[in-house]
Amino acid sequence: MSNPALETIQKEIDNNDVVLFMKGEADAPMCGFSSMVVQVLRHTGVEFKDVNVLADNDLRQGIKDFTNWPTIPQLYIKGEFVGGCDIVREMYESGELKGMLEANGVKTA
């Protein structure tokens, strides 16, 4: 039996260069960690699709199963799972995030 939540996740990361599965929305984050990643992405000047996992419990659990990663937020670039808040912040501070985006042909500020 296929899992619609996993299909939704796959579709989002296939159809958007940068996807952030988060608690709340980019304009109204509902958790400090999610808010932190939104700010990092905004500072980097990259467009991204925000997906509010609080709006759908299957999605909230599905995203954790999808990557075997127990927490939210989760950032994807070109279909690849990049990490949660800690990793994204570390990559931002080291410049790796911008490098990865540009290496994947994603426009940044």
Next chain:
Amino acid sequence: MAMDAKTIENLIHAGIPDADVRIEDLRGDGDHYAAYVVSPSFKGKSRVQQHQMVYNALEGRMGGELHALAIQTSLPKE
């Protein structure tokens, strides 16, 4: 239900025996910690894989019993 720092440290040690682990209680509420984990076993692994090793050591408590754990992994200085 919160967790105490010593339990977190012991779990990570059990899961990654050669790790040097330091836990910092960020807010004193037993719910917001940072874990600094240094281990040779991280060699050749991506950050995601390194963090997954720590999460696996916590045996599924992450995100449930343990609400917030900031993780920083690194290799020992050569």
